[in-house]
Amino acid sequence: MEHLDLIGTAMGLRVYNQVYYMLFGFIKRVPAVWFCERFFRFDLRIAKFSTMMAVEDGGSAKRSLSPSLLHKKTKKPKLKKYKAKKVDPTSPSGVLQFEINDLLAEHTLTEDQVKNDVSAILNDSSREGPVVQAYHREVQNVEVLKITSSGDGLGIIDNPVEEGKKQIVVIPFGLPGDIVRIKVFKTHPSYVESDLLEVTTKSEMRNDELIKCKYFGKCSGCQFQFLNYDNQLELKKKTIIRAFKHFAPRLVEEGLLPDVGDTIGSPLQYGYRTKLTPHFDVPRKVKSLEIKPPLGFGQKGRPRWRKDTIEQGGHASILDIEDCPIGTSIVNIGMQNERARFAEEFSKYKKGATILLRENTTVVTSSSEQQKEGSRDSTGKLSELKVRDDANDKTLIKTCVTNTRQVVTEYIDGYTFEFSAGEFFQNNNSILPLVTKYVRENLQIPNSQPGQEHNLVDAYCGSGLFSICSSKGVTRVIGVEISADSVSFAQRNATANGVENCKFIVGKAEKLFESIDTPNDRTSVVLDPPRKGCDELFLTQLAEYCPAKIVYISCNVHSQARDVEYFLKNTNNGNRYKIESIRGFDFFPQTHHVEGVCVLTRI
Numbered sequence: 062m063e064h065l066d067l068i069g070t071a072m073g074l075r076v077y078n079q080v081y082y083m084l085f086g087f088i089k090r091v092p093a094v095w096f097c098e099r100f101f102r103f104d105l106r107i108a109k110f111s112t113m114m115a116v117e118d119g120g121s122a123k124r125s126l127s128p129s130l131l132h133k134k135t136k137k138p139k140l141k142k143y144k145a146k147k148v149d150p151t152s153p154s155g156v157l158q159f160e161i162n163d164l165l166a167e168h169t170l171t172e173d174q175v176k177n178d179v180s181a182i183l184n185d186s187s188r189e190g191p192v193v194q195a196y197h198r199e200v201q202n203v204e205v206l207k208i209t210s211s212g213d214g215l216g217i218i219d220n221p222v223e224e225g226k227k228q229i230v231v232i233p234f235g236l237p238g239d240i241v242r243i244k245v246f247k248t249h250p251s252y253v254e255s256d257l258l259e260v261t262t263k264s265e266m267r268n269d270e271l272i273k274c275k276y277f278g279k280c281s282g283c284q285f286q287f288l289n290y291d292n293q294l295e296l297k298k299k300t301i302i303r304a305f306k307h308f309a310p311r312l313v314e315e316g317l318l319p320d321v322g323d324t325i326g327s328p329l330q331y332g333y334r335t336k337l338t339p340h341f342d343v344p345r346k347v348k349s350l351e352i353k354p355p356l357g358f359g360q361k362g363r364p365r366w367r368k369d370t371i372e373q374g375g376h377a378s379i380l381d382i383e384d385c386p387i388g389t390s391i392v393n394i395g396m397q398n399e400r401a402r403f404a405e406e407f408s409k410y411k412k413g414a415t416i417l418l419r420e421n422t423t424v425v426t427s428s429s430e431q432q433k434e435g436s437r438d439s440t441g442k443l444s445e446l447k448v449r450d451d452a453n454d455k456t457l458i459k460t461c462v463t464n465t466r467q468v469v470t471e472y473i474d475g476y477t478f479e480f481s482a483g484e485f486f487q488n489n490n491s492i493l494p495l496v497t498k499y500v501r502e503n504l505q506i507p508n509s510q511p512g513q514e515h516n517l518v519d520a521y522c523g524s525g526l527f528s529i530c531s532s533k534g535v536t537r538v539i540g541v542e543i544s545a546d547s548v549s550f551a552q553r554n555a556t557a558n559g560v561e562n563c564k565f566i567v568g569k570a571e572k573l574f575e576s577i578d579t580p581n582d583r584t585s586v587v588l589d590p591p592r593k594g595c596d597e598l599f600l601t602q603l604a605e606y607c608p609a610k611i612v613y614i615s616c617n618v619h620s621q622a623r624d625v626e627y628f629l630k631n632t633n634n635g636n637r638y639k640i641e642s643i644r645g646f647d648f649f650p651q652t653h654h655v656e657g658v659c660v661l662t663r664i
């Protein structure tokens with residue numbers, strides 16, 4: 062048996078070598094390795110060993126095997142298998158797959174025609190082996206055909222090793238209409254990732270003069286700085302349309318969706334973000350750091366598109382960033398303070414960490430206490446900014462909180478909100494008055510008479526933002542929230558703002574239905590779940606309760622579309638509702654993110 066195995070291997074290798082010289086002797090050896098692995102099912106490592114020997118000495122297959130190999134039983138090395146990770150379809154990589162499928166359909170390509178041989182890459186001899194080199198190459202003249210919901214471009218390129226086949230390529234910072242030069246650096250079964258090296262022909266939408274940040278094109282934070290704001294809002298509207306097409310197909314087919322409304326813009330398009338979390342890494346096995354590591358935000362891909370110097374953030378996986386133009390002024394002052402401190406103290410760190418920078422706003426009153434905690438400059442003085450709120454005739458003091466356990470105050474719509482710096486709170490306070498007004502107006506029950514009872518349920522209520530901002534003119538408000546800390550702040554916020562009709566419960570959203578005693582005909586529900594959306598149990602119980610009005614707010618329009626379809630089509634009372642409106646609010650200008658607001662009315 063042992064003898065036969067060896068003859069088989071040797072014969073196989075000879076066949077391989079002959080085929081190789083006949084077909085590929087005049088070109089690189091890469092296609093040969095792939096070809097033989099694919100059709101003769103050779104172990105790639107043996108084939109490659111043989112190829113290298115053959116290329117080097119032109120010898121036969123038998124000579125390419127050492128005598129010891131011929132006489133010992135060779136243990137067949139195990140091929141590594143690619144294991145696909147399970148992804149939530151509404152997560153960014155799940156959504157990308159839907160968007161790739163759309164592109165395939167538009168170009169009449171099948172999934173097989175763009176499938177990459179990831180196991181060939183996995184089993185290549187090294188990170189720079191021939192298969193890897195063939196796949197991870199530079200490609201010129203690539204047309205960007207589409208933009209995804211994550212703000213990346215999509216294109217179609219030739220498969221470098223399998224003739225006639227194509228590849229779908231994700232091109233960061235690519236806009237439809239751009240012609241670009243890219244470097245492919247990572248391969249997935251159905252697409253490859255690339256870096257944008259050069260834009261040779263510009264899309265009509267591209268205007269580089271609008272870019273405000275020197276790290277744009279490298280930092281993973283913003284995708285849209287080169288787009289005018291109307292274009293950004295339009296792209297976000299299209300993201301919502303696609304989300305419902307992919308995750309609520311039955312609603313689309315049955316014509317149950319209204320036209321998606323125009324996205325409501327943020328009053329501030331820069332300087333709006335009240336929370337930033339720069340971070341740094343400490344390499345493993347390093348006992349003490351001698352050189353200050355970059356402190357900033359993650360790098361997108363492995364880009365060399367913009368300059369690659371330390372002034373442009375360097376080329377590590379974290380970019381060294383000293384100022385972020387989408388952050389508020391006080392948050393950027395905090396960033397300078399904390400960077401200066403880090404420059405002095407970095408050698409003390411044994412592990413990487415994230416630094417919290419959270420804006421804190423206090424209204425100045427005759428009795429207000431002076432702020433004591435927050436980010437300080439190098440002299441130890443607390444950094445503060447004084448701001449006028451003319452609309453409400455108030456003076457506000459802004460400081461920057463860095464301790465996750467510190468209490469932060471926000472000032473919205475004339476109400477003050479306190480919460481722990483480490484807990485959830487919306488990050489763009491400039492748009493919040495528009496959002497809370499929209500929610501309040503859409504929670505109204507149609508055909509209500511003046512003085513009639515109106516109750517409100519705030520599921521996933523956090524520290525009470527929507528409950529408190531919608532509490533005027535409402536009979537009772539019940540909020541439910543899983544974080545006990547947030548619930549205690551919600552209660553405290555209601556009291557501090559003189560709001561007496563709110564009650565908050567700690568628990569999963571569905572716990573609400575154990576204690577709800579308001580008549581469903583006179584109750585509206587506002588939902589604002591985390592990115593993963595609501596669970597089916599909650600949606601089923603919500604449908605059983607059957608409130609008069611529902612306003613569903615979401616930072617993930619894909620899980621929102623899925624939930625809305627589930628609610629309307631899979632629950633007992635779902636068919637009693639109609640979707641009155643869907644639109645986005647732009648909580649995060651310059652980025653691809655969009656917040657969806659969907660209003661359902663019982664009919």
Ligand SMILES: C[S@@+](CC[C@H](N)C(=O)[O-])C[C@H]1O[C@@H](n2cnc3c(N)ncnc32)[C@H](O)[C@@H]1O
Pocket residue numbers: 485486487520521522523524525526527541542543544547568569570571589590591592
């Ligand atoms: C997107 S935030 C919205 C908070 C609030 N509406 C606001 O705008 O400040 C989602 C909230 O849901 C809470 N949460 C997560 N899972 C939950 C669950 N199963 N039941 C209730 N609350 C939950 C989180 O703690 C978080 O406060």
